Amino acid sequence: MFASFKLRSFVLFSIYLLISSVYYFGNKGTVLAEKDSLVDEQKVSTYFLDLLNENDSQVTAKAIHFIDKNWKESYEIMLLESLYFSKSTMHSNKLLKLLEKKTSKNFGFDYDKWFQWLWNKEATYSDVYYHFKAELHKFIDPKFRSYFLDRSNQSIIRLDEVRWGGVFQDGIPPLRNPKMIPATEANYLDGNATVFGIEVNGDARAYPQQILAWHEMFVDHVGEIPVAGVYCTLCGTVILYKTEHHELGTSGFLYRSNKLMYDKATQSLWSTLEGEPVIGPLVGKGIKLEYLSVVTTTWAEWNKRHPDTKVLSLNTGHQRDYREGVAYKDYFATDDLMFTIPKIDRRLKNKDEILAIRLPDQTKENIAISSKFLKKNTIYSGKISTEQFTVFTDKTGAHRVYKTKGKTFTHYDGQSTATDIIGNEWELKENELIDSNGQLLERLPSHNAFWFGYKAAFPEVILIK
Template identity: 60%
Template sequence: MKNILILCIVLFSIKEISAQKVVQKEAYEYFLDFFSSSDPNIRNIAHSYIKNNWNESFEILAVETLYFIKNPKDSIKILALLQKKTDKNYGYNYNSWYEYIWNKTAAYNSNYYKFKATLHHYIDYKFSRYFLNREQQSTIRLDEVRWGGVVQDGIPPLRNPQMITAKQATYLKDDHIVFGIAVNGDVRAYPKRILAWHEMFTDTVGGIPLAGVYCTLCGTVIVYKTNKDGVQYELGTSGFLYRSNKLMYDKETQSLWNTLWGKPVIGPLVGKNIELEYLSVVTTTWGEWKKRHPETSVLSLQTGHQRDYNEGVAYKDYFATDNLMFNIPKNDKRLKNKQQILAIRLPDQTEENLAISSKYLRRKRIFKHKIDNHNFTIFTDKSGAHRVYFTEDIEFSDYDKGVEATDNNGNTWQLTEDALIHTTTKQKLARCPAYNAFWFGYQAAFPNVTLIK
């Protein structure tokens, strides 16, 4: 009798421990059961738990589970539950689900970081490092961070790429688009037809370590100095997006960086006052750049990768319409999504931020304005390329849409990539860093930007 009593106590204790284990299981783990378990009974238990314990923080877990799940029966059950609990009928329109969530106050809790890390670990084990134990190391909403469809560096950056002379670049035609930079006399052109396949290059140009980042989705090429306060950051393509803008990562800490801000936004580097300095990039034609800079070097087709580098091939369908591949919380309809703007900001001096319509600037080949009480003038050449200079109180009356401008006193000035130079006195007016972007992507990154159109 005593032995039977002991056995009953032991069995009761086992049941209690099992019950405690169920209670101790975190809610996000039930969503992960749809990926980690092949047992339909476990997935049914997960569905029941989610249904009976639903709260608002489950919405993003359900949407991301639905996005990646492969089992059709589970997918139908989760979608039905999601639609019933939210009273929204978006079906498998994920952009609508994300927009619904993003336009509310964030409802996820700290365990969402663990969910995100584990879920994306199934795609690339490196992804888990972006999100594990990051709940106190983020300056952006985590539910706005979306996987872009590739593994880490799945779009391979060009590292120390081979450059050739302008004469050797017989593969380029004069009307092909290039991104031009000049650093300490080192003049280079990066054709869009090549860079669109790689979205980043890292190199030393003019003795300065740089990373050129091309976010094809938001039409932005930004060149950053990658040495900050004596630390050299080796950047790459994370595989993730924030508001349709690619997030970079640094190899040392696996922190995620916002491309348009030049700052780490998730990970160990957050809060360390790191912001990379950026340089001017000219979006122009090969013919115009070569004419101005016959000494320029240019990317070779010998990249070490097999791609169709013909003009206009990469992202052809995306560039052909105003539709977005990945949505943003809200679309500002003052301009079309992919209408180009010129971005003017001085982040080390002011929060003021200007986006000037490129279409507007093409109608006004000389445009004067100010930022943080600094007067600047934008000159737009025949190719539609913009160059910006701090012009103090000097007013300009004429510009030949090439390399020469005339001020109101009849003095002529030469436009160079470093400065605007008085042809007689050799006075120099410094270049103001600027770059082009699609309106939708830039406005999403800087909602308070001032638009001039």
């Protein structure tokens, strides 16, 4: 979610100052009067919020005392998040000491270990945590409050795994109806530049990674269809959704290091990978966005296949350094994660690329195929549920998947022609395979992702490597 680790540190420090100043000027002495053990649970979050009032030692001391004497296992995540946002070393040490005392864990200030420990046991938080999370994050962005307040019965994911990603709502600004230019005018693009290519109703578009990494989403009409292309830079995923009736944006939050979207009408949070609301009033309404294929390839290869393509203009309305490889340079350079996940699966490196194949309307079965494997096996046939498919991987490493209905392919030229077992030649188009007799085989929607993020989102995924 951040363009660099340095930016994350700067933003966090700014938020620390903001939270502290809000409490100092507007929340002095808000600790509830301690009566007996029958404390109103809806007001318990006030004690945890008072832990961040580092300008008033009496207030924080009373809060620590109350939490210590009335401890419940459900308080673990609130104390941990209070510690995470604590500013001063002296105060942080007090909160850490209390957390270690109550949990019998000694992870120090290694927040990754704390969160992993918490996420690998049954969730224990209560409804009060929704109130706490709403009030805590409203000091970062007032719009955040509505994501969580009074939504304990409107959630299908663990709230303690929802983490702030370091930006405000739409703080990474989506490109809404962005300016597109003909390929002949895209002089800023090198032939080897990575682009995300789509084609909807014959309308071919290329979205260069070097631009989209700064915006993480585009919202537009492509082929007269309303769509949103969502780029989760942290998990290496670009997915294209049809978005009729829903205006989506960047929430500022993550779930298992995967970007969460929001819709403007209800402020519900949406899963990027599943295209459905996961927290908020739209949960349980049967809403699931249809997703379309995206191919990750080079600009030269996409332009050769689609000479009439349009491509993003540098004139986005924002001032950014859109040179190749600038955004997320530090993050992409290592296998380290910016935000941890519950478990690391070492069968592949964290940021090894996989091709994700799903049919969410037909089956819960889920397949991830290593891109390295597919580059060595440029024709790969498999089956998901009852659907037979073939993956063709071209010379740039781009994958295209088709529903092949039992047909066997024996040769692929690495570009646009495949040959089946009886010698028929087929042309690879973006949305279908077509032979000389006009027979069509439909494209199966797919997308690339980093292994760690996809496995975290779908723990039961089948890996082929």
